[in-house]
Amino acid sequence: MSDDVDPGRVRGGQMTDAEIDAYLSEQGTGILSLADDSEAYAVPISFGYESGRAVFAFWRFRSDSQKIAFSEATERACLAVYDIESQADWRSVLAFGPLRELSTKEWSDIGALIDENAWSPDLSNVGPRQLSIVGYEMEIEEATGLQRSPEE
Numbered sequence: 001m002s003d004d005v006d007p008g009r010v011r012g013g014q015m016t017d018a019e020i021d022a023y024l025s026e027q028g029t030g031i032l033s034l035a036d037d038s039e040a041y042a043v044p045i046s047f048g049y050e051s052g053r054a055v056f057a058f059w060r061f062r063s064d065s066q067k068i069a070f071s072e073a074t075e076r077a078c079l080a081v082y083d084i085e086s087q088a089d090w091r092s093v094l095a096f097g098p099l100r101e102l103s104t105k106e107w108s109d110i111g112a113l114i115d116e117n118a119w120s121p122d123l124s125n126v127g128p129r130q131l132s133i134v135g136y137e138m139e140i141e142e143a144t145g146l147q148r149s150p151e152e
Contacts, residue, residue: 013146013147013148014144014145014146015091015093015144015145015146015147017143019145019147020093020095020143020144020145021051023081023091023093023145024049024054024081024093024095024143025049025050027049027081027083028046028047028048028049029044029045029046029047029081030044030045030047030079030080030081030082031043031044031045031079031080031081032045032047032056032077032078032079032138033077033078033079033080034067034070034071034073034074034077034099035070035073035074035075036069036070036073036074037073041066041067041070043067045079047079048110052139052140053137053138053139053140054079054095054137054138054140055102055110055135055136055137055138056135056136056137056138057133057134057135058071058133058134058135058136068134071099071101071136072101074098074099075098076096076097076098076141077096077097077098077099077138078094078095078096079093079094079095079096079138079140080092080093080094081093081095086150087148088148088149088150089148089149089150090147090148091145091146091147091148092145092146092147093143093144093145094143094144094145095138095140095142095143096140096141096142096143097138097139097140097141097142098138098139098141099136099137099138100136100137100139101134101135101136102135102136102137106135106137107135110135
């Protein structure tokens with residue numbers, strides 16, 4: 001850290017469970033970290049959220065998708081969600097838990113949850129034979145969060 005940066009400006013405070021829950025409900029995008037033994041794989045992801053779980057739409061462009069392979073091998077995933085306005089105004093949450101593929105019935109039942117806060121790319125130029133969607137759920141077993149606002 002350079003000498004002209006005040007360490008007090010970058011210090012954050014612990015978020016409460018209610019603040020974490022509200023933050024994940026409003027965000028909708030993050031980084032999903034997966035692992036297969038000692039090999040890591042991180043994916044920018046959009047998600048739907050309700051207390052205790054996050055749901056994802058994996059856009060599969062190929063049958064040998066690394067995202068799907070790593071999701072199946074991962075015992076405990078990490079979802080990192082953050083936003084940064086400045087050194088004195090930021091929030092970040094790490095949520096941990098197992099992943100599981102959703103059945104077609106479950107996937108159709110959670111469409112509204114995805115629509116509430118997930119972001120979806122425009123894939124209209126991708127042919128239907130080149131794209132499939134797989135739904136996954138992460139049961140959130142643990143979540144931690146830090147925040148800093150100008151008022152602190």
